[in-house]
Amino acid sequence: MRADPNPHGATASGSGASGAGAAGAGAPGAPLQKPSGWQRGDAPQRLAQTALRDVPWEVGVAKPDPAIVVDGVTRTFGGLTAVAVDHLEVQRGGITGLIGPNGAGKTTLFNLLTGFDQPNTGSWEFDGRPLGKLAPHQVARLGVVRTFQLTKALSRLTVLQNMLLGAQGQRGESFWRALVPGTWKSQEQANTEKAMDLLRRFKLDAKKDDFAGTLSGGQRKLLEMARALMSDPKVVMLDEPMAGVNPALTQSLLGHVKDLREEGMTVIFVEHDMDVVRDISDWVVVMAAGRVIAEGPPESISQNQAVVDAYLGAHHDAPLTVEEEDQVLAQAEREIAREEHGGGDVLRSDTTTGKGER
Amino acid sequence: MGDLLDALAVALKAGLGFQAIFFALLAIGINVQFGYAGLLNFGQIAFALVGGFGIAISVSKWGLNFWVGVVIGLAAAVVLALLLGLPTLRLRADYLAIATIATAEGLRLLFRSVSATPVTNGTRGLSAFNGDFIALAPWATNERYRILGTSWSGGELWVALVGWALVILSCLLVWALMRSPWGRVLKSIREDEDAVRSLGKNVYVYKMQALVLGGILGALGGMVYAVGTGSAVPDQYQNANTFLAYAALILGGAARVLGPVVGSIVLLFILQFADTGLRLLIDNGVIPEGLLSSTDVAQIRFVLVGIGLMLLLVFRPQGIFGDRREVMLDAR
Structure with missing residues (x-):
């Protein structure tokens, strides 16, 4: 096995899982088997980056293999147009960074895509299936799972219970079958093992019986991401995963996000830290005032005039x-x-x- | 000393009588809704009302069998829960609270109104509907029995026995549900609905199930009360009972299977003991007549219970069974 290329092995002070070092991130046996055959610790494949190499840096450009296609979505709150996206495609298996100044409509777009909010006009589809008019739980069942800007750890449930909630298709979650433990005990067992695997990977296994409310902010972010992974998602949408996380834990989180890509998931994330965006994104979409104003690989973004204008204001543009x-x-x-x-x-x-x- | 023992015995009877069962069942229902699912049902007494009157009207007015009346009462509770839940459960928690508190008061006023008199007998209420049930008692119901220094009529004893059996079955049901994945979803909804939605659970359905289950338990409580008193009078179903049931739940510990049961027993015991104890002290001249007369006792005991609850919330906010660490976590 090759040396682990990802920085997630760094023992972050916040992740404080004593004894978790033994089951270190790169340790063989620990990783979850995925159909892609990729194992944690293998060299990253960055397939999406290769696929996106020849795509022109234009707003609304078609991607070779889009997982999500957004068409003419608008959302207004009274007189304010929070989101007005004409066309946007998100490459499958890549990490797409969504950036923009405050109030650009990033979180609103997230809410629309995951069914937490309904648009005024427009349609969008995931794997060719239209997602409009679906409730949040229906979107989640299709494999599009999100996290929240303000972490939503279920405080008075233990870490393990938080994880188990993420599992899909649980027989014991129906009222009548819940009364007959025989129908769900074996599934619960399997889910628990899966949850423990994930917790080990995120270095939270030592905390499994603690209330989630006792975790630090960074650990809650980790827990939320791990919980989302319990549902075997196809698309993971992370709303500011690094906000309020200490720098050491940021590195670990970044590693986990990269792993998602290597396991074949499509990742969309909102982030303000440009270093983070440059580090992990295959493609960056910039929003301002509800519109997509630029997209392209991360290196193209800082030179883009529209982006500079959006962040710094147009009158600062021309050199004197x-x-x-x-x-x-x-x-x-x-x-x-x-x-x-x-x-x-x-x-x-x-x-x-x-x-x-x- | 003998007087004190008598007072204890009377209080013990209150703590085990049908009124304690009534509050226990109300509180178990509230525990499912509020303790586990985080739903604010401030009108639990409305479910008891439809339960009690379900039997009373079916038997006294429509001449149906007692057990048909039980089924009608339970069905009415389900319908009431659906009516309350359908418009409000998609909204914030406050809306259910408003709807339930208004419904509880509205239903009571409706049942005691003149226009409802042909069905409910208005303020006089209905009686003589529990004969079929009392007749099932395996012992003579017109005799009195002495148990632990307290005197029970055969009928009272039979209602208490069946009532406690109901309480035990309800506790088993709640216990079985809350250890299952279904209960886990319910507790997660209490913590954060949106997180549960984002994980693919239909929150609305779970909240509705919790509301219906809690309503059925409340209706059972109302039935025990109606059968225990032998009459169904609308004004017995004051909404203050809902809040006494909340008090019992918090006293025992919310989100604990036995919390509402033990809370109700202790609450009723304290209320009755304060009552007889104070009267005893006044009669013996320990408390001078000028300070407190025996007519004030009925009110003073609630003041004492209120002070006791305040002290409980200061020094033991988790109740008798709760987990302090859990209660002290900020519920975000």
């Missing part, structure tokens, strides 16, 4: 010529001089009386 610079400098100097002069005047007239106008 030498004459303009002189002009501005001269004007500033004049102003300073006037202020000093005037300020002194005021001071004098305040302190010394009877002098009057000079």
Whole structure:
């Protein structure tokens, strides 16, 4: 087995699982078997990056193998248009970063895609299946699972119970079958083993019997991501997974997100930290004022004029010529001089009386 | 000393009598709704009302069999739960609270109104509908029996026995449900609905199931009460009983299987003991007549219970059975 290329092995102070080191991230046997045949610790494949290499850097560009296609989705709150996306495709098996200044409509778009909010117009589909009008739980059952900007750990349930909730198709979750343990005991057993595997991977196994409410903010993020993985999702949507997480744990989280891609999942995430975005994204979509204003590989984004305008404001764009610079400098100097002069005047007239106008 | 023992015995009888069963069943229902699923049902007494009157009207007015009346009462509770839940369970928790509290008061006023008199007998209520049930008692019901220094009529004893059997069965049901994945979903909904939705569970259906189950338990409580008193009067079903049941639940510990049961026994015991105890002290001159007369006792005992509950919430917020660590977590 090759050396682990991902930084998730770093023992983050926050993840504090004593004894978890033995079942380290790169340890053989620990990883979950996935149909793709990829194992944790193998070299990353980055198939999506290869596939997206020749895609032009244009808004609304068609992707070679889109998992999610959004068409003409708008959502208005009163007079405010929170989201107005004409066309957007998300490449399957890639990590798509969704960035934009505050209020750009990123979280609203997330809510729309996962059924937590309904759009005013537009349609979107996942694997060719239209997702409009579906309730959140129906979207989740199709394999599109999200996390939340403000972590939603179920405080008064244990970590293990949190995990078990994520499993899909549980027979014991129907009222009548719940009364006959024979119908769900074996499934519960299998789910528990799967949950423990995931908890070991996320270094939360030592905390399995603790209430989720006692975890630190970073651990809750980890738990939420692990819980989402219990449902074997096809698409994972992470809303600011790194917000409020200490830097050491960020590295570990990044590793986990990269692993999702290697296991064949499509990842969409909202993030403000550009270093993180540059590090893990295959493709970046930039939103501002509800619209997609740019998309392309991460390296294309920082040079994109529309993005710079959106973040810094349009009037900061053009570099100053030498004459303009002189002009501005001269004007500033004049102003300073006037202020000093005037300020002194005021001071004098305040302190010394009877002098009057000079 | 003998007086004190008598007071204890009377209180013990209250703690085990049909009123304790009534509150226990109401509180078990509230425990399913509020303790596990986080639903604020502030009108549990409405379910008891339809349960009790389900039997009373079926037997006294329509001349049906007692057991048909039980089925009608339970069906009415299910319908009431559905009516309350359908419009409100998609909304925030507050809306269910508002709807239930209004329904509880509205139903009572409707049942005692003049226009409902042909069916419910208005404020006088219905009686003589529990004969079929009392006749099933395996012992003579017109004799009195002495148990642990308390005197019970055969009928009372029979109602208490069947009532406690119902309580035990309800506890077993709740226990079996809450250890299952179904119960896990319910508890998760209490913590955060959106998280549960995002994991592919139909939250609405679970909340409805919890509301119906709790309503059925409340209706059973109302039936025990109606059969125990032998009459069904609308004004017996004051909504204050809902809040006493909440008090019993919090006293015993919410989200614990036995919390509501033990809470109800203790609550009824304390209420009755404060009552007889205070009267005893006044009669013996320990408390001077000028400070407290025996007519005040009925009110003062609730004040004492209120103070006791306040002290409980300060020093033991988790109740008798609760887990302090769990209660102290901020529920986010």
